[in-house]
Amino acid sequence: MTGRLLWKEDLASVAHRYPVDRDGDRPGPDGFRDRDVDTYRFRSYPGRIDPEVVAVAAASLIYQSCEHPGWTASDAYRWVTRLRQQAKACIPAYLAAHGPVDPARQAPGEHGWYILIDLQGNRTVRPGDGWSVPSREVFTRASQLRTRRRPVPGPGRL
Secondary structure, three states: OHHHHHHHHHHHHHHHHOOOOOOOOOOOOOOOOOOHHHHOOOOOOOOOOOHHHHHHHHHHHHHHHOOOOOHHHOHHHHHHHHHHHHHHHHHHHHHHHHOOEOHHHOOOOOOOEEEEEOOOOOEEEEEOOHHHOOOOOHHHHHHHHEOOOOOOOOOOOO
């Protein structure tokens, strides 16, 4: 139900932003039809969920769904905004447990994570936006790119 709610808002935004486009011709997945929103079925993810990926995907959905005038008053806006806030709050604990992402560990040609250097020269690792998240396997890939924390040796353990 929530997935359909979010997808309907995104469809409303795309239809508002591109009023000349019709069913089957709108930007989005190949072969997508408006009625596909009503047949969407949630499938739970069996693995560990990376809160950085969730936060970025939520930000992308907010960006993509904001074009129509009813967006900020919608249930979808409230839900996805809350999801993004909750995911961002989980990131520090996740980083402590699983380490940061190392973009150099990506497969050749994969660019889901990148290094951003700001005007002061500070380097931060950033995940690509939701358009760079083509499948549910993004969580598995993000997990594989994280540096593993090595346990600190205790007395007599070197």
